[in-house]
Amino acid sequence: MALLRSRMKKGKGSTRSNEEDFSVNLTKQLDDNLKNLNKMLDNPSDLVIRELTIGSANHRCAIVFIDGLIDKKVVDGKILKNLQTQLQNKTLPSSDAAILDEVQREIISVSHVEQGNTLDDVSNSILSGGTAFYLDGINKVLIMNTMGWETRSIQEPITESLIRGPREGFVENIGTNMVLIRRYIRDSNLRFTTYKVGRRSKKALVLAYVDGIVHPDIVKELKRRLESIDMDDAPESGYIEQWIEDSFLSPFPQIFHTERPDKVSAALLQGKAAILLDGTPFVLTAPSTLGNSFQSPEDYYERWFVGTLIRMLRYGAAFIAMFLPALYIALVSYQPGMIPSKLAFSIAATREGVPFPSVVEAISMGLTMELLREAGVRLPKTIGQTIGIVGGLVIGDAAVQAGIVSPIMVIVVALTAIASFALPSYSIAISFRMIRFGFMIAASVLGLYGVILLYIVLNIHIVNLKSIGVPYTTPFAPSFVKDWLDLVVRAPLTMLTERPKYTKPNDSKPMDKGEKKQ
Structure with missing residues (x-):
């Protein structure tokens, strides 16, 4: 409790490094845990605490969530209803830990459930749209993913409209954006590495790449730069771009952004990586070159001489x-x-x-x-x-x-x-x-x-x-002659049989000679 009071006194103007740990372990007393959570969040009006008893021995428990961030149908129908009906007058194990395990395995009908044991685990969960389940007598909680706030539906990209091409664009929900990428690349080697960005906002950031195509050094360098981010909040991917770019004094963008899933999937299959941030429809792709700024997905949807003319x-x-x-x-x-x-x-x-x-x-x-x-x-x-x-x-x-x-x-x-x-x-x-x-x-x-x-x-x-x-000037200089087939001109697709050399992909060809087509 002394540590909790010390944390409360820090106030909003405090600064702290990523290495400092302010987590407070939960106690075995339900009332103390709820009191500490209320004190940490300053008793907000949208914090919902639903206390109830379960089993024939009337074990005290509670579910906690933030109103407006959760899907009420999931909370009411798959958590609260199950607790009240399936555990009514049921004889539960004598151990509190066994009761918590039984609730997790047999009662909660939510796909993603994990256990937490600190106050930070609970606060981070409920502030991200989750629901926490407390049980009196044990210093652990169940953290359930019940996210369900209103989001914008998939629409045509505003900043990158095409005459011919897909009409769907990214939205502000990072989960939806990941699904859009998976729809284009149905490969088991597609990887999503998740980070938390912002000491205060704790937004989800995802690094996407195709293992086996992207060069390991690119992934390693991007991970190093992403892990070095230290800011209170990243409201838009432009913050991430400015933090990890090579030269902030250059007038040229070194990392490109796009609203189009087809453009991101094409970049991933070329041996590049993508960075998705929750709350923005703009996805970053890296590494990028000067020649990429003159390319458009429509160049490949039209015949090669039409794409070449437009590019020129x-x-x-x-x-x-x-x-x-x-x-x-x-x-x-x-x-x-x-x-x-x-x-x-x-x-x-x-x-x-x-x-x-x-x-x-x-x-x-x-x-x-x-x-x-x-x-x-x-x-x-x-x-x-x-x-x-x-x-x-x-x-x-x-x-x-x-x-x-x-x-x-x-x-x-x-x-x-x-x-x-x-x-x-x-x-x-x-x-x-x-x-x-x-x-x-x-x-x-x-x-x-x-x-x-x-x-x-x-x-x-x-x-x-x-x-x-x-x-930045590749494949002009250093020169990769084969990459010129997709630079100023757009050669026929039958000639574009290799990935760009400047990304040094592990798999240089889209289809190896010994690999059978599925």
């Missing part, structure tokens, strides 16, 4: 999103001789009367487009798209009519915005949008030389960047 368009869109405004500034301000004469005269005519240099035009219009994009995201759906489209047209036309910017600049900014929307990865698109402003400034200082110099610096950064120890 994405690479072109990435170039436009990053370089077009900077090239415009460099050519107009420093190297106008590189522009064809008729086009140069046309640009000069449109810029006549514009009071600002081209770099001020580009940065101001770029910031305006970013503000409109952000406003469109935050506003309700029904008016968000209208604000984004109409706002851009109105502001652009008004700026041209007022002589603040030139018409050619409006075209450049519009093309840049459209190109950034063509990228399938939202995270990489944001990175290109940020880097674009750096190229604008470099172009305003040194023209094309500034763009080239910054591009060299950017390449130096990318080739030194890693994702869970895997170089």
